[in-house]
Amino acid sequence: MTAAEPVQAERAPEGDALISIEGIQVHFPIKRGVFLDRTVGHVYAVDGVDLSIRKGETYGLVGESGCGKSTLGRAVLRLTEPTGGRVVFDGTDLSTLKGEALRTMRQRMQMVFQDPMSSLDPRQSVESILVEGLRAHGLDKGKEATGKRLRELLAAVGLPSTSLRKYPHEFSGGQRQRIGIARALAVEPDLIIADEPVSALDVSVQAQVVNLLEELQEKLGLTYLVIAHDLAVVRHIADRVGVMYLGGIVEEASSDGLYAEPLHPYTRALLSAIPVPDPVVEDRRERILLKGDLPSPANPPTGCRFHTRCPWRQATRCDTERPALREVLPGHRVACHWAEDIRSGAIKPHEVEAVLVEEDGISPDVPLVGPASVTEVLNP
Numbered sequence: 001m002t003a004a005e006p007v008q009a010e011r012a013p014e015g016d017a018l019i020s021i022e023g024i025q026v027h028f029p030i031k032r033g034v035f036l037d038r039t040v041g042h043v044y045a046v047d048g049v050d051l052s053i054r055k056g057e058t059y060g061l062v063g064e065s066g067c068g069k070s071t072l073g074r075a076v077l078r079l080t081e082p083t084g085g086r087v088v089f090d091g092t093d094l095s096t097l098k099g100e101a102l103r104t105m106r107q108r109m110q111m112v113f114q115d116p117m118s119s120l121d122p123r124q125s126v127e128s129i130l131v132e133g134l135r136a137h138g139l140d141k142g143k144e145a146t147g148k149r150l151r152e153l154l155a156a157v158g159l160p161s162t163s164l165r166k167y168p169h170e171f172s173g174g175q176r177q178r179i180g181i182a183r184a185l186a187v188e189p190d191l192i193i194a195d196e197p198v199s200a201l202d203v204s205v206q207a208q209v210v211n212l213l214e215e216l217q218e219k220l221g222l223t224y225l226v227i228a229h230d231l232a233v234v235r236h237i238a239d240r241v242g243v244m245y246l247g248g249i250v251e252e253a254s255s256d257g258l259y260a261e262p263l264h265p266y267t268r269a270l271l272s273a274i275p276v277p278d279p280v281v282e283d284r285r286e287r288i289l290l291k292g293d294l295p296s297p298a299n300p301p302t303g304c305r306f307h308t309r310c311p312w313r314q315a316t317r318c319d320t321e322r323p324a325l326r327e328v329l330p331g332h333r334v335a336c337h338w339a340e341d342i343r344s345g346a347i348k349p350h351e352v353e354a355v356l357v358e359e360d361g362i363s364p365d366v367p368l369v370g371p372a373s374v375t376e377v378l379n380p
C-alpha cells in the first residue's frame with residue numbers, strides 16, 4: 001500500500017534522540033461487502049510523519065480532532081500496527097522486535113490516556129490496578145517490596161497510601177488521572193505518551209496535573225510526547241511543538257519559536273483563534289477564520305493537504321505538489337512551498353472559495369467542505 005502521494009521530509013536532527021519516528025504511516029483499510037472482504041479504499045490517518053524526541057524533552061503534538069494524533073501515538077507503541085515507516089527507540093528499530101523483546105522495550109514506553117474513568121477498570125482496586133502493571137513486566141517482587149513500591153508510587157503522584165484499597169469511582173477526575181500516571185510510572189518507563197492528559201478535567205484541576213507531569217519529569221528524567229488539541233496546554237508544557245494536519249506534520253519548532261512566529265498558514269489560523277488579553281493588540285492582530293471542516297482522511301486533497309482552506313494558496317503548485325517539511329528558520333520546519341514569501345509579506349492572503357472535496361471517492365454526493373465555504377482574513 002502506498003501513500004496518496006509520497007513526500008520526502010528533511011529529517012529532524014537526531015542528536016541524542018530517545019525516539020525517532022521515520023516516515024510512519026497508518027492506513028486503515030475501508031472494507032465493504034457482506035463479509036467485509038473487499039477493500040474499497042483507505043483512511044490515511046497518519047501519512048508519513050517524521051519526528052524525533054530527545055531524552056528529557058517534552059514534544060507537544062497539536063491539531064484538530066481527526067488529524068491523526070492518537071493514531072500516531074498508538075503506532076509508536078505498536079498498539080496499532082503501522083503500515084509503513086519505522087520507529088527507532090534508543091537505537092533499536094521496534095519493527096524488528098517480537099514477543100519478549102518487544103514486551104521488554106514496551107515497558108520503557110507507557111501511555112497515559114485522556115479519560116481516566118474509562119482507562120481504569122472500575123472493578124479493580126487501586127492496589128490491583130498498580131500491581132497488575134508490575135506483574136505484567138515481572139516487577140512484582142514479594143509482598144513487602146511491592147507494598148513499599150506502591151506507597152512510593154502514590155506519594156510520587158500526590159495521593160495518600162490509603163488510596164490503595166479504594167476503587168476508581170471513589171476519586172475525583174484529577175485524582176483518577178493521578179492513578180493513571182502512577183500506573184504508567186509503575187514500570188519505570190523512559191518515555192510517556194500522554195494522549196490529551198488533561199482535556200477531560202476541570203480547568204481548575206488541569207494545571208495541577210500539568211504541574212505534576214513537569215515535576216515527575218524533572219525528578220525521574222522522563223521524556224514526554226504530549227498529544228493535545230489545546231494549544232495553551234501544549235505551550236505550557238512542551239519544549240518543542242509539532243502541528244498536525246490530515247495525517248502529516250505541517251510545522252515544527254521550539255515552543256517559543258512557534259508561538260512567536262508561526263509560519264504555516266494552518267498554524268497561523270490556529271493561533272489567531274486565541275484571544276490576546278491586551279485590547280490594543282487584540283484589536284490589531286491578524287485573525288484568520290478557518291471555514292469548512294477537516295477534509296476526510298479517506299480522500300485527502302491532492303498537493304498540499306491544506307490548500308482547500310488556505311488563504312495563501314497559489315495555483316497550481318499548492319493543488320498538485322505536496323510540500324516537504326523543510327527547515328525555514330533554524331530548528332523551525334515548515335511544510336509550505338511559500339513559507340518565506342508569506343513571512344516576508346511578498347504573498348498576501350486572499351479570500352478563497354474552499355474547494356469541494358468528495359468523501360473517500362466512494363460517495364461523491366457528500367461534500368466534506370461545506371458549500372460556499374470562504375476563508376476570511378480579517379485585519380491582514
Ligand SMILES: Nc1ncnc2c1ncn2[C@@H]1O[C@H](COP(=O)(O)OP(=O)(O)OP(=O)(O)O)[C@@H](O)[C@H]1O
Nearest residue numbers: 028043045064065066067068069070071072229297
Ligand atoms: N481503527 C480505525 N479504523 C478506521 N479509521 C480509523 C481508526 N482509528 C482512527 N481512524 C480514523 O483515523 C483518523 C484519525 O483519527 P485519530 O483518532 O488518530 O485523530 P485525532 O487527531 O487523535 O482525533 P481526536 O482528538 O478526535 O481523537 C480519523 O478520521 C479516524 O476516524
